[in-house]
Amino acid sequence: MLLFLLLIYIYLQLDRCNWTLYFETVHLQTEKRGKMRIRFIFWLIFWCSYVLLIAKSEPSEDKRALLDFSRNINHSRSLNWDEKTSACSSWVGVTCNHDKSRVIAVRLPGFGFRGSIPSNTLSRLSGLQILSLRSNRISGSFPSDFSMLGNITSLYLQSNHLQGALSLDFSVWKNLSILDLSNNALNGSIPHSISNLTHLTVLNLANNSFSGEIPDLNIASLQLLDLSNNNLTGSVPKSLHRFPRSAFAGNRLFDDLASTPALPPISQPKKKSTKLNHSAILGIIIGFSTLAFVVIAVLMTACYSKREGENGVSVTPPKKEKSKKKGASESQSGNNRLIFFEGSNLAFDLEDLLSASAEVLGKGTFGTTYKAALEGASSTMAVKRLKELGVGRRDFEQQMELVGRIVHENINPLRAYFYSKEEKLMVYDFYNQGSVSSMLHAKRAENRINLDWESRLRIAIGTARGIAHIHRQNGGKLVHGNIKASNVFMNSQHYGCVSDLGLATIMSPMVPPVVRVGGYRAPEVSDSRKATQASDVYSFGVLLLELLTGKSPIHTPGGQEVIHLVKWVHSVVREEWTAEVFDVQLLRHPNIEEEMVEMLQIGMTCATRMPEQRPKIYDVVKMVEDIRRVNTGNMPSTETRSEVSTPAVITPAVTPPIAEMGASSSGKH
Numbered sequence: 056m057l058l059f060l061l062l063i064y065i066y067l068q069l070d071r072c073n074w075t076l077y078f079e080t081v082h083l084q085t086e087k088r089g090k091m092r093i094r095f096i097f098w099l100i101f102w103c104s105y106v107l108l109i110a111k112s113e114p115s116e117d118k119r120a121l122l123d124f125s126r127n128i129n130h131s132r133s134l135n136w137d138e139k140t141s142a143c144s145s146w147v148g149v150t151c152n153h154d155k156s157r158v159i160a161v162r163l164p165g166f167g168f169r170g171s172i173p174s175n176t177l178s179r180l181s182g183l184q185i186l187s188l189r190s191n192r193i194s195g196s197f198p199s200d201f202s203m204l205g206n207i208t209s210l211y212l213q214s215n216h217l218q219g220a221l222s223l224d225f226s227v228w229k230n231l232s233i234l235d236l237s238n239n240a241l242n243g244s245i246p247h248s249i250s251n252l253t254h255l256t257v258l259n260l261a262n263n264s265f266s267g268e269i270p271d272l273n274i275a276s277l278q279l280l281d282l283s284n285n286n287l288t289g290s291v292p293k294s295l296h297r298f299p300r301s302a303f304a305g306n307r308l309f310d311d312l313a314s315t316p317a318l319p320p321i322s323q324p325k326k327k328s329t330k331l332n333h334s335a336i337l338g339i340i341i342g343f344s345t346l347a348f349v350v351i352a353v354l355m356t357a358c359y360s361k362r363e364g365e366n367g368v369s370v371t372p373p374k375k376e377k378s379k380k381k382g383a384s385e386s387q388s389g390n391n392r393l394i395f396f397e398g399s400n401l402a403f404d405l406e407d408l409l410s411a412s413a414e415v416l417g418k419g420t421f422g423t424t425y426k427a428a429l430e431g432a433s434s435t436m437a438v439k440r441l442k443e444l445g446v447g448r449r450d451f452e453q454q455m456e457l458v459g460r461i462v463h464e465n466i467n468p469l470r471a472y473f474y475s476k477e478e479k480l481m482v483y484d485f486y487n488q489g490s491v492s493s494m495l496h497a498k499r500a501e502n503r504i505n506l507d508w509e510s511r512l513r514i515a516i517g518t519a520r521g522i523a524h525i526h527r528q529n530g531g532k533l534v535h536g537n538i539k540a541s542n543v544f545m546n547s548q549h550y551g552c553v554s555d556l557g558l559a560t561i562m563s564p565m566v567p568p569v570v571r572v573g574g575y576r577a578p579e580v581s582d583s584r585k586a587t588q589a590s591d592v593y594s595f596g597v598l599l600l601e602l603l604t605g606k607s608p609i610h611t612p613g614g615q616e617v618i619h620l621v622k623w624v625h626s627v628v629r630e631e632w633t634a635e636v637f638d639v640q641l642l643r644h645p646n647i648e649e650e651m652v653e654m655l656q657i658g659m660t661c662a663t664r665m666p667e668q669r670p671k672i673y674d675v676v677k678m679v680e681d682i683r684r685v686n687t688g689n690m691p692s693t694e695t696r697s698e699v700s701t702p703a704v705i706t707p708a709v710t711p712p713i714a715e716m717g718a719s720s721s722g723k724h
């Protein structure tokens with residue numbers, strides 16, 4: 056570039072110089088000819104460098120390699136790869152780096168490629184990082200010249216007809232993170248060299264014909280392994296015992312002989328059996344009894360002290376207020392009643408609620424939420440005990456009336472509310488599966504729910520529809536104000552269902568903003584009472600990114616640096632490491648890469664910094680629904696659909712009418 060500019064400069068100077076003077080003294084006669092020759096030479100250099108520059112911004116060698124590939128393999132879906140067009144700007148499935156000098160990703164799943172991958176074509180893409188040719192009909196052996204792809208990070212060749220052994224030395228792929236060769240007909244042994252891939256996070260070799268022993272793949276970074284349904288023999292190496300038994304099912308492994316591939320017993324039969332004598336047995340019995348006694352004593356003490364404390368299980372905080380409130384509800388004004396909304400059909404009153412045994416679910420921005428088990432009514436409700444409101448009784452009641460009238464399958468209905476000077480309560484349906492936040496990030500692994508891609512899609516679709524419905528209320532002015540994963544649940548059809556709406560505007564300004572944000576707050580919202588529909592869209596965008604990455608909006612890996620999810624996603628995508636963004640739990644599911652990339656784009660669009668550049672939630676609903684177009688082909692338009700039903704985007708399911716939905720138990724109890 057510099058050379059190019061320099062040449063232009065010299066040329067212009069040359070033009071301005073009084074060359075006549077110079078030529079007069081040296082070669083007077085050839086003055087004109089000499090001057091023209093010099094000008095011509097400069098023109099030539101100028102154009103050559105220009106052409107070179109243009110050529111450089113086009114990955115010509117990569118382009119040729121791709122054209123060679125497409126011309127030498129049969130494919131049923133047409134590729135728009137035209138020699139005359141720019142590979143980086145318009146070629147389907149091709150992604151280039153920033154300055155468009157190298158092709159870094161080729162994604163051509165399901166293009167109907169038939170036959171073997173022509174040699175010396177794709178292997179020439181030495182800058183390639185991601186290659187996806189999954190779900191084609193590629194046959195022949197695994198292309199050995201792929202060893203030249205030294206920068207590859209993700210290789211998806213699953214669901215093809217590849218055969219033969221993997222003769223490649225995998226050590227050459229130093230950056231390889233994802234290798235999916237599942238659902239092919241590969242055989243021979245699993246190469247030992249795979250264990251040299253220190254960045255490998257996903258290895259899927261399921262549904263092939265690999266035989267022999269499983270090599271000791273002692274790779275610390277490996278998070279997902281699937282070797283199921285091969286002909287592997289021997290035992291599972293110790294380094295792989297941390298993976299579930301399903302990862303090895305359908306092989307002829309040592310412990311598979313009993314047809315139940317259980318990992319723990321693998322090493323046990325090797326242990327020498329030692330007979331215990333009587334005194335040892337007696338010792339064990341006494342030891343166990345003492346231990347059991349201590350454990351029971353500790354548990355009882357803990358339970359007792361918890362009952363005493365505020366955060367304990369089975370505390371009944373509203374109970375403390377019982378006499379006060381009971382009196383108040385019996386007061387002449389009759390004002391302090393539990394107000395139920397129509398269609399709630401709930402057979403309990405304030406007294407039942409106050410005497411219910413309650414368990415603290417958590418403390419949030421607006422107060423504490425309890426799980427209340429109502430004895431008489433044999434139902435369980437979530438009761439939110441609000442703290443400091445920023446509005447008086449009238450405004451509070453007005454807001455409750457507005458919120459309580461909203462009936463939609465993707466919105467957790469407000470069943471009842473209570474207002475007195477000392478106590479403000481809101482009664483909701485209880486979701487025993489917990490919120491999306493706990494499903495994704497519960498501290499205890501057993502409380503975490505493994506959300507597969509379809510569940511996450513449903514959560515995204517349902518939540519978007521719920522928010523769209525909220526934005527249509529109150530003359531199109533209602534705002535949720537607090538969209539976040541702990542306020543999203545799964546309804547009975549496993550679609551997202553939003554809770555806690557409309558509270559942001561009535562809360563006290565005293566609550567410090569930092570408590571409220573948690574990474575979901577749009578940058579322009581400094582006071583959550585000023586949340587807008589655009590800021591709801593931002594928060595929804597963050598939720599989408601959370602569903603995709605499995606990461607909290609604000610997290611501190613290693614306990615030090617605070618990472619903001621939106622910024623992190625932007626930086627990873629900018630560095631062309633898009634595949635690194637996704638939750639590794641999702642990467643085990645086949646054929647979802649494009650859908651995840653689409654959701655990523657929607658999430659990033661919603662979480663755009665400038666509010667005016669964010670899409671309206673109605674458009675977002677459509678975008679999220681369109682992620683899985685195959686199943687949405689004959690659905691009614693978004694506008695009508697969102698209002699009335701949850702169409703079966705993933706699994707066809709009959710949706711009850713709204714009235715029923717409103718009163719139904721929505722996956723709770």
Ligand SMILES: Nc1ncnc2c1ncn2[C@@H]1O[C@H](COP(=O)(O)OP(=O)(O)OP(=O)(O)O)[C@@H](O)[C@H]1O
Binds near residue numbers: 437485486542571
């Ligand atoms: N209806 C419900 N069913 C089951 N769990 C609930 C219900 N409502 C709230 N929770 C859970 O109770 C806990 C506390 O909820 P709460 O709404 O008080 O706070 P939060 O969601 O963490 O924050 P915020 O107050 O900002 O909404 C959260 O883990 C939430 O997911």
